[in-house]
Amino acid sequence: MTETTSGRVLIVDDESSIRESLTEFLCDYNIMATAAACAEEGLDLLDHASFDLAIVDIRLPGINGDQFIVKAHQVSADMKFIIHTGSVHFRINPELKKIGLTLEDVFLKPIFDLDQLLAHALKLLDLEVNR
Secondary structure: OOEOOOOEEEEEOOOHHHHHHHHHHHHHOOOEEEEEOOHHHHHHHHHHOOOOEEEEOOOOOOOOHHHHHHHHHHHOOOOEEEEEEOOOOOOOOHHHHHHOOOHHHEEEOOOOOHHHHHHHHHHHHOOOOEO
16 A cells, blocks of 8 residues: 555546546555546535545536636636547636646546556645555
């Protein structure tokens, strides 16, 4: 088992298998992960708790991932974001660029090497894993 100092991550994805696997994966590294099945649920969670990072699917029912990120940033300006999408044609729109997202923050599904996602999350959280 590895350890990290802290970190609260919100996972927003409508695919239950992805939500569950990412939550369990991050918990294996002692990163507190909370999952939401849609953007609306994620925004409700933000009303009751704070998160350091959100891993967000773009194609969501109702409010899409882009809109969620903009709204979440308005609630918590310090929160960082990783986009996790199956859309190979996804482009970062100007609003997301203003928030600070870059192509480095975009991971295409399926991710075959979760260590890459973990490394980027730890970088954004400013944490280290003791191996």
